[in-house]
Amino acid sequence: MAGERVLVVDDRRDNIEFVVDYVLKPNGYEALTAKDGAEGLRKALTENPDLIIMDNNMPKMTGLQVMEALKEKGLNIPVILMTFHGSESLAVQFFRLGVKDYIIKPFTVEEMLEAIDRALTEVRLRKERDKALADLVQANRQLERRVKELNILYGIGKSVASLLDLEKLLGRVVQAAVYITGAEEGFLMLVDEETGELYVRAAQGPKEKYPRSLKLRVEDSIADGVVRTGEAVMIGGSAKENDLRTVYLVKALLSAPLKTKDKVIGVLSVDNKTSSKTFTDNDLYLLSALADYAAIAIENARLFTAVKSEQSKLGTIIGSTEDAVIVTDSEMRVLLLNKAARKAFGIKSAEVTNKPIAQIVKNDSLIELFVRSIDGSQAKQGEIPLEDGRTLNANLTPIPGVGYVAVMQDITHLKELDRMKSEFVSTVSHDLRSPLTTIKGFVQLLPKAGPLTPQQQEFRTKILNSVENITELIEDLLDIGKIEAGVGLEMDVCQLDAIINKVVENLRSQAEAKGQRLHVELPPQLPPVLGNDLRLGQVVANLVSNAIKYTPDGGLINVRARNSNDQVIVSVQDTGLGIPPADQPYIFDKFYRVKSPETEGISGTGLGLAIVKSVIERHNGRVWVESEPGVGSTFTFILPKYNGRKM
Numbered sequence: 333m334a335g336e337r338v339l340v341v342d343d344r345r346d347n348i349e350f351v352v353d354y355v356l357k358p359n360g361y362e363a364l365t366a367k368d369g370a371e372g373l374r375k376a377l378t379e380n381p382d383l384i385i386m387d388n389n390m391p392k393m394t395g396l397q398v399m400e401a402l403k404e405k406g407l408n409i410p411v412i413l414m415t416f417h418g419s420e421s422l423a424v425q426f427f428r429l430g431v432k433d434y435i436i437k438p439f440t441v442e443e444m445l446e447a448i449d450r451a452l453t454e455v456r457l458r459k460e461r462d463k464a465l466a467d468l469v470q471a472n473r474q475l476e477r478r479v480k481e482l483n484i485l486y487g488i489g490k491s492v493a494s495l496l497d498l499e500k501l502l503g504r505v506v507q508a509a510v511y512i513t514g515a516e517e518g519f520l521m522l523v524d525e526e527t528g529e530l531y532v533r534a535a536q537g538p539k540e541k542y543p544r545s546l547k548l549r550v551e552d553s554i555a556d557g558v559v560r561t562g563e564a565v566m567i568g569g570s571a572k573e574n575d576l577r578t579v580y581l582v583k584a585l586l587s588a589p590l591k592t593k594d595k596v597i598g599v600l601s602v603d604n605k606t607s608s609k610t611f612t613d614n615d616l617y618l619l620s621a622l623a624d625y626a627a628i629a630i631e632n633a634r635l636f637t638a639v640k641s642e643q644s645k646l647g648t649i650i651g652s653t654e655d656a657v658i659v660t661d662s663e664m665r666v667l668l669l670n671k672a673a674r675k676a677f678g679i680k681s682a683e684v685t686n687k688p689i690a691q692i693v694k695n696d697s698l699i700e701l702f703v704r705s706i707d708g709s710q711a712k713q714g715e716i717p718l719e720d721g722r723t724l725n726a727n728l729t730p731i732p733g734v735g736y737v738a739v740m741q742d743i744t745h746l747k748e749l750d751r752m753k754s755e756f757v758s759t760v761s762h763d764l765r766s767p768l769t770t771i772k773g774f775v776q777l778l779p780k781a782g783p784l785t786p787q788q789q790e791f792r793t794k795i796l797n798s799v800e801n802i803t804e805l806i807e808d809l810l811d812i813g814k815i816e817a818g819v820g821l822e823m824d825v826c827q828l829d830a831i832i833n834k835v836v837e838n839l840r841s842q843a844e845a846k847g848q849r850l851h852v853e854l855p856p857q858l859p860p861v862l863g864n865d866l867r868l869g870q871v872v873a874n875l876v877s878n879a880i881k882y883t884p885d886g887g888l889i890n891v892r893a894r895n896s897n898d899q900v901i902v903s904v905q906d907t908g909l910g911i912p913p914a915d916q917p918y919i920f921d922k923f924y925r926v927k928s929p930e931t932e933g934i935s936g937t938g939l940g941l942a943i944v945k946s947v948i949e950r951h952n953g954r955v956w957v958e959s960e961p962g963v964g965s966t967f968t969f970i971l972p973k974y975n976g977r978k979m
């Protein structure tokens with residue numbers, strides 16, 4: 333092979349010249365020469381040639397002695413011996429010492445070339461094998477190192493990713509960066525989200541100049557550049573960077589961006605200030621990999637902190653509110669139960685989370701409210717009496733994806749006020765009724781006491797009208813008191829069509845007096861409802877008499893009833909004044925009357941619709957109005973059909 337170095341040792345110059353000029357040089361070998369055995373040995377030791385071609389009979393040292401010396405030194409260079417005929421006996425000794433070949437002088441160029449080739453083939457193979465082995469060992473070492481680094485990185489990544497305390501996490505990342513790159517010190521800077529400026533948030537070094545957790549603003553053009561470009565930077569090694577290194581007072585520096593999905597949130601750097609050890613591409617790769625882990629972990633920790641702080645704020649608000657709050661999942665297992673709720677329902681057990689609400693709260697009304705909410709998307713409302721005599725008003729709202737939230741306010745004092753008010757009204761009404769009856773009786777008797785003048789007659793009529801109005805008001809007040817108290821509300825199976833017919837017939841004369849047409853549309857068979865005959869009659873009467881009252885002369889009034897699924901629907905439609913949208917939400921409130929030029933002359937107590945609403949709700953029904961001013965109104969109520977069970 334071209335370039336191999338061959339040492340020719342011979343005391344005869346012409347021999348050396350022949351081998352060098354005719355065999356070695358023309359065939360691309362590099363030739364070394366020695367004129368005797370001693371020089372040959374020296375050159376073999378110092379030059380370490382690939383092959384030695386040697387004569388045996390030489391002054392100072394024979395070829396045999398050179399071989400022995402080489403063997404003694406442990407040198408294993410192949411040797412071709414040049415001998416004359418008759419010295420074959422020596423060949424045995426030479427072969428014992430490891431000679432590869434021998435060639436008899438005189439020889440041709442071809443003979444010598446063949447001998448060289450034979451001797452070197454083995455050497456070449458051995459060299460190739462040694463090289464392959466060395467390469468393998470090298471590759472193995474690199475692989476081992478890479479596995480070790482990846483293991484370290486994995487371990488760091490895992491410990492970093494599980495940290496949710498931001499300050500601790502930042503410290504750990506810098507520590508890891510210094511460790512895996514073998515640097516002297518390291519820094520972690522984060523970008524302030526508001527100002528965009530960089531702040532050192534963690535540092536590690538021999539002196540740890542920057543205290544941890546201190547927010548220190550830095551003017552750092554390299555770090556700024558890393559943030560701007562999102563590219564890692566390595567400094568140290570080439571002359572061009574000397575300026576930078578002097579400015580930074582470091583000998584080598586690595587900076588990697590902390591990148592999240594869409595932005596750079598900071599920079600992770602390591603450097604060497606005193607040692608002249610520079611960083612490698614592998615260090616940069618490791619630091620970048622760590623920075624990638626760290627960026628995700630930092631975002632996680634930030635999110636966790638934000639969520640935790642929101643959660644604790646919410647927890648404090650809910651915990652300290654006076655209202656009792658219970659949150660359950662969709663299976664009605666408790667998720668949250670605040671202090672007020674614990675107190676209200678006397679809950680002692682510390683661990684309530686994930687337990688069924690019925691197991692934790694022993695209150696039939698509340699449990700019934702929860703049960704009523706199953707499958708409903710509407711908020712439900714109910715009064716919850718407590719064991720200590722207090723009453724809560726509960727609003728239970730279904731929350732998609734969460735479950736249910738019950739918010740309960742103490743309405744004990746309101747209930748008490750309401751009770752006192754009702755008591756007062758009912759006492760006063762009772763006490764007023766007797767003198768009114770007396771007044772009415774005597775006024776009615778007046779004509780019997782003697783003939784009345786037309787003026788006296790007119791005054792008598794006015795007094796009677798007023799007494800009528802007050803009596804109506806008192807009756808309404810007493811009624812509403814009774815209905816709200818549930819007094820005289822015995823329920824039985826009722827036929828609404830019969831009730832409607834009876835009421836309409838009673839009121840027909842009033843409608844006729846105003847030239848109004850009063851229609852009734854009933855299906856051949858209306859299913860019965862469970863209710864109080866008298867009160868349901870009162871509901872229909874109030875609605876029809878309102879329709880007559882608030883519809884001008886000649887108008888049309890339609891009373892309809894129909895059967896729908898498991899409900900009975902009744903509506904009273906008129907072509908009257910209508911009700912302005914702004915008033916519609918309030919007309920069922922007690923004493924609410926629409927104030928307008930059209931209603932000015934129409935007398936009333938403002939209690940008729942309040943009675944309607946109370947009665948219908950007592951019957952588990954609903955009532956509402958649809959109305960357009962100048963066109964007319966339709967009042968509709970729905971009652972559940974009688975299902976064969978009495979309440």
Ligand code: ADP
Pocket residue numbers: 874878879882883906908909910911919924925926927931935936937938939940941942965
């Ligand atoms: P009132 O004794 O005043 O009739 P209600 O409670 O029966 O009291 O009705 C409340 C108010 O609703 C009435 O004052 C009136 O303004 C309005 N209203 C009730 N029914 C009708 C109707 N059919 N058409 C127009 N307005 C009505």
